[in-house]
Amino acid sequence: MQRLLPLIAALCLLIGAGNAAAETAAAAVPPSTLDSAALLKTPAKQLFGSMKLPADMAPQAIGFYAKGCLAGAEALPVTGPYWQVMRLSRNRNWAHPAMVKLIEKLAEDAKRLDGWNGLLVGDMAQPRGGPMGSGHASHQVGLDADIWLTPMPDRELTPKEREDTQARLVVKDRKTIDSAVWTDAHARLIKRAASYREVARIFVHPPIKAALCKWATGDTSWLAKVRPYYGHDAHFHIRIKCPPGSPTCKSQPAAAPADGTGCGQELAYWMGDIPWRKAQPTLPPVKPVRPPTPLTLAGLPAQCRAVVTAH
Numbered sequence: 001m002q003r004l005l006p007l008i009a010a011l012c013l014l015i016g017a018g019n020a021a022a023e024t025a026a027a028a029v030p031p032s033t034l035d036s037a038a039l040l041k042t043p044a045k046q047l048f049g050s051m052k053l054p055a056d057m058a059p060q061a062i063g064f065y066a067k068g069c070l071a072g073a074e075a076l077p078v079t080g081p082y083w084q085v086m087r088l089s090r091n092r093n094w095a096h097p098a099m100v101k102l103i104e105k106l107a108e109d110a111k112r113l114d115g116w117n118g119l120l121v122g123d124m125a126q127p128r129g130g131p132m133g134s135g136h137a138s139h140q141v142g143l144d145a146d147i148w149l150t151p152m153p154d155r156e157l158t159p160k161e162r163e164d165t166q167a168r169l170v171v172k173d174r175k176t177i178d179s180a181v182w183t184d185a186h187a188r189l190i191k192r193a194a195s196y197r198e199v200a201r202i203f204v205h206p207p208i209k210a211a212l213c214k215w216a217t218g219d220t221s222w223l224a225k226v227r228p229y230y231g232h233d234a235h236f237h238i239r240i241k242c243p244p245g246s247p248t249c250k251s252q253p254a255a256a257p258a259d260g261t262g263c264g265q266e267l268a269y270w271m272g273d274i275p276w277r278k279a280q281p282t283l284p285p286v287k288p289v290r291p292p293t294p295l296t297l298a299g300l301p302a303q304c305r306a307v308v309t310a311h
């Protein structure tokens with residue numbers, strides 16, 4: 001993890017089970033303290049990061065997973081019969097109600113059918129979605145959730161334990177699964193999530209995809225949804241399709257791997273060095289580069305202004 005941190009920071013990737021110390025949250029700026037001009041100039045992550053409660057509107061995922069917001073969010077209860085939410089201080093257990101329902105269903109199915117002892121749930125979305133001050137490029141519209149690859153213990157964790165416990169890595173490195181940690185129950189859990197019609201994508205670290213390709217038998221079409229991506233070595237990421245009633249929600253392009261499962265060429269690419277070499281931070285440039293301008297409300301769908309300013 002330590003080795004990956006600069007890489008993650010550089011690419012602004014997804015770290016649902018990530019190291020809190022590595023994240024520097026942007027200061028929260030409540031929209032009610034700003035006039036109209038300042039509202040449009042303030043980085044959207046500071047506005048959305050200041051909202052403690054959802055916008056009291058009909059549930060709607062607005063925009064794209066990595067550029068949007070969320071109206072009428074619902075909270076996943078922090079302790080359920082088959083799940084517990086981690087990192088409560090982040091207040092990111094909000095999502096579109098369709099996502100909350102899906103996580104609850106996965107938790108129960110995994111416990112009853114897959115021998116998985118309940119879910120530890122990482123980041124979902126902020127109460128009104130939108131860009132986050134730390135950690136993720138996506139998770140903006142309430143249709144993304146991170147699930148730890150560490151099974152839930154048989155007791156209720158204290159709030160402090162939910163802050164301090166680290167998710168256990170299931171890989172030895174970016175090419176090798178840790179067979180002392182990885183089990184068939186992990187594979188069954190991911191297959192279960194991929195089997196739901198609502199699920200568009202699941203992101204895992206490349207050796208996890210390799211382990212699933214080796215493990216899968218019979219109908220392997222579910223593997224098409226499970227895609228390798230950086231940073232998913234201790235949790236996996238579930239992304240669902242746009243739910244009904246969200247007309248401005250932009251779906252994940254379907255684009256199945258050419259071989260139907262992604263176990264061939266796509267996996268070989270991720271098991272190779274090219275994607276990692278691309279992601280390595282390079283030497284400091286001679287001329288200082290201006291950091292990218294942070295996303296403001298002007299860069300988000302128009303409805304997001306109403307969502308973030310609603311009482």
Ligand SMILES: [Zn+2]
Pocket residue numbers: 014015016136139144145146236237
């Ligand atoms: Zn994620």
